Amino acid sequence: MFEIKICGVRLKSDIDAVRAACDGISSTHDASPNADAARRNHSVAVGLNFYPPSVRFIEPADPSSRSLSTAAQDAGLLRVGVFVNETAAAIQAVNSVVGLDAVQLHGDELIQTAIELIASGHSVIRAIKLPTVDLSVDLIEQRVAPWTEVGCHPLLDADAGAAHGGSGKTLDWSIVSAWAASHPDLAWTLAGGLNPDNVAAAITESTAKSIDTASGAEETRGIKSPSKIQAFFQAASRL
Numbered sequence: 001m002f003e004i005k006i007c008g009v010r011l012k013s014d015i016d017a018v019r020a021a022c023d024g025i026s027s028t029h030d031a032s033p034n035a036d037a038a039r040r041n042h043s044v045a046v047g048l049n050f051y052p053p054s055v056r057f058i059e060p061a062d063p064s065s066r067s068l069s070t071a072a073q074d075a076g077l078l079r080v081g082v083f084v085n086e087t088a089a090a091i092q093a094v095n096s097v098v099g100l101d102a103v104q105l106h107g108d109e110l111i112q113t114a115i116e117l118i119a120s121g122h123s124v125i126r127a128i129k130l131p132t133v134d135l136s137v138d139l140i141e142q143r144v145a146p147w148t149e150v151g152c153h154p155l156l157d158a159d160a161g162a163a164h165g166g167s168g169k170t171l172d173w174s175i176v177s178a179w180a181a182s183h184p185d186l187a188w189t190l191a192g193g194l195n196p197d198n199v200a201a202a203i204t205e206s207t208a209k210s211i212d213t214a215s216g217a218e219e220t221r222g223i224k225s226p227s228k229i230q231a232f233f234q235a236a237s238r239l
């Protein structure tokens, strides 16, 4: 799917910052697997947020959203549309207007929504919202299995309550790692409170090969920071 996703981009300058961060890794000639992965086209994604209450929301009908999506595509980035409790038909409609490479279901959607989207050719990421305390391997398994069985890519995130996502809360990475050990062939993504200061530890402790951040790459809520995006890539690729 992708190795790094910067979620909630809203401006062309955010796309430029993500591209520059990819190029920054390339220019270090770092030979590590993470750096290699991040160099390849389409291994880096940006999230376009279509959940109106979010500070990261972009209006799908606004032509600037289509322009943003085109800019991401031109920069060689995967475009992930983030949705909360929309129907498959509504998501398809946004895709046809904006242009997306994958859709992320981040609400309380029924599994039927994912089945319909997959049947119509969409790559579907399912946010699995997990408690920040008393997490267990069994709980992760129970929440993930129904979605992977129908072909979704799981993104493990900290439960953000009514906000649904982008909260900056972290998961217990050691429990995530214990769960992942029994799924060596499953592609999955770690999200939840990742930032330049903790992403290296998060990768090491959780064994994640794919990571996602929203608030950890921002100057203030909803405003992306080019320097934090760059630092995030550098920290993630150093391993």
Ligand SMILES: O=C(O)c1ccccc1NCC(=O)[C@H](O)[C@H](O)COP(=O)(O)O
Binding pocket: 007, 008, 047, 049, 051, 054, 055, 056, 082, 083, 084, 106, 157, 163, 164, 165, 166, 167, 168, 169, 191, 192, 193, 194, 212, 213, 214, 215, 216
């Ligand atoms: O970012 C949001 O505002 C958001 C709102 C509603 C649903 C999902 C949302 N974000 C989706 C993401 O993939 C975030 O990157 C993920 O929740 C992690 O966020 P953070 O803890 O801030 O890194």
